[in-house]
Amino acid sequence: MTTRIDTRFAELAHKGRAALVTFLMAGDPDPATSLDIVKAMPAAGADVIELGMPFTDPMADGPAIQAAGLRALGAGMTLKKTLDLVRAFRAGDDTTPIVLMGYFNPIYVYGVDRFLVDAKAAGVDGLIVVDLPPEEDAELCLPALAAGVDFVRLATPTTDDKRLPAVLKNTAGFVYYVSITGITGTATPDFGRVAAAVARIKRHTRLPVAVGFGVRTAEHAAAVAQGADGVVVGSALIDVLKATLGADGQASAGTVPAVARLVGELAAGVRSARRAAE
Amino acid sequence: MDGRDEPGHDDDRGNDVDMTVQQPNSFRIGPDEGGHFGKFGGRFVAETLMPLILDLEKAYADAQADPAFKAEMDGHLKTYVGRPSPLYFAERLTAHFGGAKIYLKREDLNHTGAHKVNNVTGQIMLARRMGKKRIIAETGAGMHGVATATLCAKFGLDCIVYMGAVDVARQEANVQRMKALGAEVRPVTSGSQTLKDAMNEALRDWVTNVTDTFYCIGTVAGPHPYPVIVRDFQSIIGNEVRAQLQEAEGRLPDSLVACIGGGSNAMGLFHPFLDDRSVEIYGVEAAGLGVETGKHAASVAGGRPGVLHGNRTYLLMDADGQITEAHSISAGLDYPGIGPEHAWLHEVGRVKFLSATDDEAVAAFKLLSRLEGIIPALEPAHALAKVATLAPGMPKDHLMVVNLSGRGDKDLASVAAFVGGQF
Incomplete structure (x- = not known):
């Protein structure tokens, strides 16, 4: 089953460049502004949109994304409203892939089968669920694949060659390489090592490989885009978003343009690292 | 299941x-x-930690099969813990x-x-077997933190204890005990600032420091094999x-x-x-x-x-x-x-x-x-x-x-x- 994710990465491979994958928290700083930001992403240069599903206890995330989740929850965001947001975006854009990223508990509580039906209907293309390693594939990964929703797996610096095949086995859409051992938005990766790791993963799979955690600037994005098929930026966008908020956390007129501006810079970075068309 | x-x-x-x-x-x-008890349990962790958890499972199985491990443990429990x-x-x-x-x-x-020391004695011996020099722990009332700080002092290991800021305030005596024992107490200000947030922060530390760090969990929870390890030691x-x-x-x-x-x-x-x-x-x-x-x-x-x-x-x-x-x-x-x-x-x-x-x-x-x-x-x-x-x-x-x-x-x-x- 070909998803919007497959189509988008194939198009970009043909153009000879990597995808810019932008991560923002659904409902941050409030559901209406969040929808405006997401709607602005494709024109600003995002190729794939990752949306965080807010959770009270995001164990793999650093302070920026933790705070974004709490802002969204404080504004009344729920998993159902996250799906509503995707549906509203899809009404005006039927090609930009949307990947939801978060933790398993809200999905488990929503009900896995019901969630997959509703997510697919809303226009979700893929899922990244941080606390579901291959050992727990029966929980969501296999049902998602059966429902036609890509389950995007994280590979990390601790995933050695012996373990990599198990990690890649049921992965679909793309592989998300976590560039550091650590939490989101805290450390800058060694881009030489990242390139080597991406090359290693690509020896094991034909899927596109996107790199995230610690990519903050156009220069970073350009460096990663030389070897990877996608560049994921999250905490840096959320930092910019946060800087535009009022004293009590409400959005300002500058919120959407500020995020779009950084996305534009990152997109230019990604596009500067053109590779030979495949 | x-x-x-x-x-x-x-x-x-x-x-x-x-x-x-x-x-x-x-x-x-x-x-x-x-790691399932009926439908409960399992290993719901980030990929970064999964290889570490598999290593721990293997090291624990090896230790259980080694009579010297039990003999050393019994000795510490008798003469140090007072059992x-x-x-x-x-x-x-x-x-x-x-x-x-x-x-x-x-x-x-x-x-x-408290009973916490039974488990900590076992886990610290396991950490030593695995060559880990840096120990992290979460604590609520501070008893698990104190026990971990104590065993780390005894064996000369670095000890970092995550404790919710609310708990730091209401368990001042245990905070001082941990500091006296040479541990670093890191107050956690995220979320509700209690035990669950301390555990989140300890997991964030572990995912960052994967090579030298042993996470000493204080209760029969967490990803497999922790619930088994803690149960067995208790x-x-x-x-x-x-x-x-x-x-x-x-x-x-x-x-x-x-x-x-x-x-x-x-x-x-x-x-x-x-x-x-x-x-x-x-x-x-x-x-x-x-x-x-x-x-x-x-x-x-x-x-x-x-x-x-x-x-x-x-x-x-x-x-x-x-x-x-x-x-x-x-x-x-x-x-x-x-x-x-x-x-x-x-x-x-x-x-x-x-x-x-x-x-x-x-x-x-x-x-x-x-x-x-x-x-x-x-x-x-x-x-x-x-x-x-x-x-x-x-x-x-x-x-x-x-x-x-x-x-x-x-x-x-x-x-x-x-x-x-x-x-």
């Missing part, structure tokens, strides 16, 4: 034991190789209630003042009780009572007796201001199955699956979950779950102090509070063993504030 059981239906609700769950031939055979801990007949408490004959398992007399409690009561009374106990936050002291007492079907087993959760108020830490009575901190278990959460804040006067019970094996033992009906409020626990704290000259920690005071309702109705030859899991010095300020200085 059905890994995709859908929660939210009435039969998953806390108090109603699902009678359709088949009783196993043995209650002591779990978990399966994926076996006494099984004490509480004569005046028994007379006061006028029913069951009450024995207290004196885990409060261990070095560091089972010395129940094993000693069996031998000690045999010596004192010539037979098995009729009932066991222990408090449950994550549930390590309870599992340590219960697990050796799970297949002795004549033994009634009671776990006591913290009802805080009352389960009906929503301000409590009773995951079984007021929660439902979900996934947090590496395992599926009963959790306190809202309709959207967001974890809600637990409340208890006892920092050690102030956690919105429970160990997965306890969740399973509840579901199959082997352990009966009760809950005690802050008021009941404080009353029991005062009662034991006055009647027996033993100041209990607020955590086992919850167990004692339910002894007050269970014991009077029992015959005088009913042997009831209560796990007195820790000493109450750390709680004097909290209790004094609660009772307005009027002990």
Whole structure:
């Protein structure tokens, strides 16, 4: 089953460049502004949109994304409203892939089968669920694949060659390489090592490989885009978003343009690292 | 097992034991190789940690197969921890209630003042075997942090303890103890600033420091194999009780009572007796201001199955699956979950779950102090509070063993504030 994710990465491979994958928290700083930001992403240069599903206890995330989740929850965001947001975006854009990223508990509580039906209907293309390693594939990964929703797996610096095949086995859409051992938005990766790791993963799979955690600037994005098929930026966008908020956390007129501006810079970075068309 | 059981239906609700769950031939055979106790447990962790958890599982299996490991452990438990801990007949408490004959398992007399040291001794030996030099831990009341800081001092290891900022404020004495022992205490200001947030922060540390760091988890929760490791190291409690009561009374106990936050002291007492079907087993959760108020830490009575901190278990959460804040006067019970094996033992009906409020626990704290000259920690005071309702109705030859899991010095300020200085 070909998803919007497959189509988008194939198009970009043909153009000879990597995808810019932008991560923002659904409902941050409030559901209406969040929808405006997401709607602005494709024109600003995002190729794939990752949306965080807010959770009270995001164990793999650093302070920026933790705070974004709490802002969204404080504004009344729920998993159902996250799906509503995707549906509203899809009404005006039927090609930009949307990947939801978060933790398993809200999905488990929503009900896995019901969630997959509703997510697919809303226009979700893929899922990244941080606390579901291959050992727990029966929980969501296999049902998602059966429902036609890509389950995007994280590979990390601790995933050695012996373990990599198990990690890649049921992965679909793309592989998300976590560039550091650590939490989101805290450390800058060694881009030489990242390139080597991406090359290693690509020896094991034909899927596109996107790199995230610690990519903050156009220069970073350009460096990663030389070897990877996608560049994921999250905490840096959320930092910019946060800087535009009022004293009590409400959005300002500058919120959407500020995020779009950084996305534009990152997109230019990604596009500067053109590779030979495949 | 059905890994995709859908929660939210009435039969998953806390108090109603699902009678359709088949009783196993043995209650002591779990978990399966994926770390499941029925549908509970598992390994819900980020990929970065998964190889580390598999390494730990292997190292633990190797240690168990090595007689030298057990011999060294027994030596430390005897000469450093001070085991076996006494099984004490509480004569005046028994007379006061006028029913069951009450024995207290004196885990409060261990070095560091609680049962936590049993598990920490084992895990630190495991860390040494694995060549790890940097130890991290989460703590609520501070007893697990103190035990970890203590063993790290003894073995010359770096120790970093994550503790919610709220707990740092209400358990000042234990913070000072950890610092005196050379540990670094890192107050956690994210989320509700209590034990669950300390555990989040410890996991964030571990995912960042993957090569040199050993995460010493303090309770029978977390990803597999932690619930098994902690249970096994704590089972010395129940094993000693069996031998000690045999010596004192010539037979098995009729009932066991222990408090449950994550549930390590309870599992340590219960697990050796799970297949002795004549033994009634009671776990006591913290009802805080009352389960009906929503301000409590009773995951079984007021929660439902979900996934947090590496395992599926009963959790306190809202309709959207967001974890809600637990409340208890006892920092050690102030956690919105429970160990997965306890969740399973509840579901199959082997352990009966009760809950005690802050008021009941404080009353029991005062009662034991006055009647027996033993100041209990607020955590086992919850167990004692339910002894007050269970014991009077029992015959005088009913042997009831209560796990007195820790000493109450750390709680004097909290209790004094609660009772307005009027002990």
